[in-house]
Amino acid sequence: MASITLNNLVKKYGDGFPAVNDISIDIADGEFIILVGPSGCGKSTLLRMIVGLEDITDGDLLIDGKRVNDKAPRERNLAMVFQNYALYPHLTVYENIAFPLRLAKGKHSEEQVDKLVTEAASTLELTDHLQRKPANLSGGQRQRVAMGRAIVRQADAFLFDEPLSNLDAKLRGQMRSEISQMQRRLGVTSVYVTHDQTEAMTLGDRVAVLKKGELQQIASPRELYEQPINLFVAGFIGSPSMNFLPATVEGNTLKTVLGDLAITPEKAAKAAGKRVVLVGVRPEFFEDAKLVEDSKRGHGSTFTASLTHTEWLGNEQYGYITFDPAPEVRELLNNLARDMDADELRPQIVVTLDAASRIRGGREAEIWLDTRKLHLFDPETGENLTRDAAAGAALTEEANEERAEEIANAQGHSPQDSDRSRQGSASESPDSAEAPRSAGSADAGSAGGATAAGGGKHTAG
């Protein structure tokens, strides 16, 4: 069990291109961190730097406070699950799992090896397959063997490099919950690379969003969703993604293609001085005006629009409204789409409607929009003008407490008795939710990480 600290990590390749640029993250003991971003954002490189398969150009990597920049992978005591499993095809499942134990010569007797492998195999339900070769296993089984190889040794942390991307959707969901439960049970610090939103949101205690080698924001999934720091994070997190509408601010009113939207004076004040802003609206902020309860109606604005088509999914339905933005806004939206790995963004608005709604494509319809949770973005810098940092930090803090509790529950301890080990790994100061923090604030740590650290300590005993 260990904490991992990344201090201003930089990775430059031969051509001087920074694949990873000045990334600082404090990973507390027992924490589950997700690195997410579009392809080419440097998330896998960062993971490989942590495990030691990639040299660190600049910055410090600390495991449990000790600098490990120059240590070989085998000296770092980390376990890694590779995207394509990397099983040894000439060895049986048993020997594959036992491989790390056999390498640590003299540390384990034959009985100990047998005991550890059998334990790991039963945890992963591989007992029946121990004598088979990897070639004869299904994708899910191979994946579990790869996990078995990681959990069989007492590694300080688990690193996952898109471990589920080769599985089919159903198996992926199943393995996802297994990984989540296993991580809580073992209380092991974990770093998990993925490009899958669902994995990022469901598994992570905190999620680090990367773009072109730079850390955009690291926060709990809820904070990312509700208080994104910029256009990129707002657009990347959430599916279907956030809609961005160009608007001009006049007093407390936003003039948009959908019509006038009333916003609070505080929000309007934050956008003061900007000629044009981008309004970020999540699809679920919309509703069929006919189905909105009267008590809620006052919190939003109603407008009429014609949907091009709707998609009924059973529990809800999506409607699509196309609009024609000004050329410079279109350019901006296209750039954003490119950043997010998507094809050219069609200037359309996705609205989520109640499944009972009778609105259909091609007809004029009244749609209500909840304006309370709107965000306003600066179209030039992409910065979120209306982000409430304190509310965001509170969400992340909440997630931290939940984690401590979950680990304690999974291990059969109450969270209270972990208080004595508060010396803990510095992490999550309230402002660590703010994107790349300065190196100096590392010691501004608060209870959040330390409590969790305590929760993790118990596994060692």
Next chain:
Amino acid sequence: MTDNSTKNKVLWTVVTVLVLIYALFPVVSILATSFKSPSDLTSGKFLPSSGTATTSNYEQILVGNAQDLFLSALRNSIGISLIATFIAVVLATLCAYAIARLDFPGKKLILTTALAVSIFPVISIVTPLFNLWRTIGLYDTWLGLIIPYLSLTLPISIWTLAAFFRQIPWELEQAAQVDGATTWQAFRKAIVPLAAPGVFTTAIIAFFIAWNDFVYGISLTSTEAARPVPAALAFFTGASQFEAPTGAISAAAIIVTIPIVLLVLLFQRQIVSGLTSGAVKG
């Protein structure tokens, strides 16, 4: 559908039989000739005339008067080819591994040079080599043949093995390193077992090349000290100067084919590829 597949089968059978006849006819012809008596050689028939089939040709080269010439040549061929193969495979394994895995300056140069060496006509370097070897005392020695054989076997070994190493997922080695292996352990425990079929295949190819060489064999040797079989065959003589040594040469040719056939049969199982399946998502 059924019609089609039956047609296909027949077609393939016919093609296979044709290719087999084309490839094996000379071998069978030599085999038949090796059992002919000297007087029967010019009979114009494919098989020895009935009643005259004889093993005298084999006796001649194995226990008879051509024994010295042939047996020492066989010994030379086996020894020189095995040593050349062994050195080539060891060097090529290390070289190919470096080429497949590492990024170092001059990597392209090595591959290009290897290719250039292998397409360089043997006959054009044999004369300078003959002079050089005589000067430095390597003429008519085993080493004097092993070195030129390495120049023939190394390039092809490097190319085959590099291609083979590239197929082995790099993650395996990285996984081993993360699991606690040193670089050498990762190579030995994760890569070598997977590379074994490739190494065997390469070894057999290299052995064939060394075994079949004629130009170096005849130019760089003068006595039984180092002369290999292909060169020795040229020195066979008949019982008298009016008698062609065709029978003895045929018998020797059959005998030198046997080790090759044995090798292939022996390592057939190792040569099967596809051993890497299951390492990564297939």
